[in-house]
Amino acid sequence: KAGVTQTPRYLIKTRGQQVTLSCSPISGHRSVSWYQQTPGQGLQFLFEYFSETQRNKGNFPGRFSGRQFSNSRSEMNVSTLELGDSALYLCASSLPQWAGGPNEQFFGPGTRLTVL
Amino acid sequence: AQSVTQLGSHVSVSEGALVLLRCNYSSSVPPYLFWYVQYPNQGLQLLLKYTSAATLVKGINGFEAEFKKSETSFHLTKPSAHMSDAAEYFCAVSQDTGRRALTFGSGTRLQVQP
Numbered sequence: 001k002a003g004v005t006q007t008p009r010y011l012i013k014t015r016g017q018q019v020t021l022s023c024s025p026i027s028g029h030r031s032v033s034w035y036q037q038t039p040g041q042g043l044q045f046l047f048e049y050f051s052e053t054q055r056n057k058g059n060f061p062g063r064f065s066g067r068q069f070s071n072s073r074s075e076m077n078v079s080t081l082e083l084g085d086s087a088l089y090l091c092a093s094s095l096p097q098w099a100g101g102p103n104e105q106f107f108g109p110g111t112r113l114t115v116l
Numbered sequence: 117a118q119s120v121t122q123l124g125s126h127v128s129v130s131e132g133a134l135v136l137l138r139c140n141y142s143s144s145v146p147p148y149l150f151w152y153v154q155y156p157n158q159g160l161q162l163l164l165k166y167t168s169a170a171t172l173v174k175g176i177n178g179f180e181a182e183f184k185k186s187e188t189s190f191h192l193t194k195p196s197a198h199m200s201d202a203a204e205y206f207c208a209v210s211q212d213t214g215r216r217a218l219t220f221g222s223g224t225r226l227q228v229q230p
Binding site: 033043058110 | 150152157158159160161162165206208216217218219220221222223
């Protein structure tokens with residue numbers, strides 16, 4: 001079974017630009033979560049999508065947004081990039097909550113975003 | 117609210133020595149607890165998880181962790197370190213509220229000396 005895939009793996013942008021990152025979950029997984037990882041703030045939850053609906057959102061400004069498609073693939077968008085947005089963005093997929101049990105999340109390799 | 121504290125941002129052990137990485141959690145309801153490992157330039161890989169079925173949890177690569185409710189701890193151990201264990205380790209907590217969000221600790225970088 002293929003794992004979580006994220007594209008692109010590396011991205012360089014300049015301040016003020018916007019960026020879109022893509023995530024394809026494991027087949028059969030319908031829940032997708034996004035996390036930001038930085039040396040200063042560590043791993044922080046951005047948002048979670050299930051059945052094309054945002055179910056949960058972390059404490060990030062409105063410049064960070066996401067969506068999920070009917071095939072469970074997800075994208076996240078960051079508008080008006082700032083230097084502080086440089087980070088590793090990780091996507092994770094998991095079985096839906098109604099499947100029961102803990103939310104074991106399977107992570108992709110991440111997208112390394114550098115903002116210049 | 118929930119939080120995770122990992123004591124020691126860096127831990128160094130000799131090959132063959134015991135590995136002990138500490139994690140304490142704070143949660144208003146019974147938590148789910150996880151340990152993840154991250155190798156350079158990679159995502160997170162699940163080592164093990166606590167789901168209330170058993171307090172001593174065995175994971176991959178010889179790691180195990182013991183849930184101690186009285187101490188609100190979930191320390192990660194491995195009897196004998198291997199060079200390939202060098203990586204960053206994250207403890208994480210979530211709650212059985214239907215939400216998938218994980219709250220992570222700040223991570224512990226494990227160095228294994230030959």
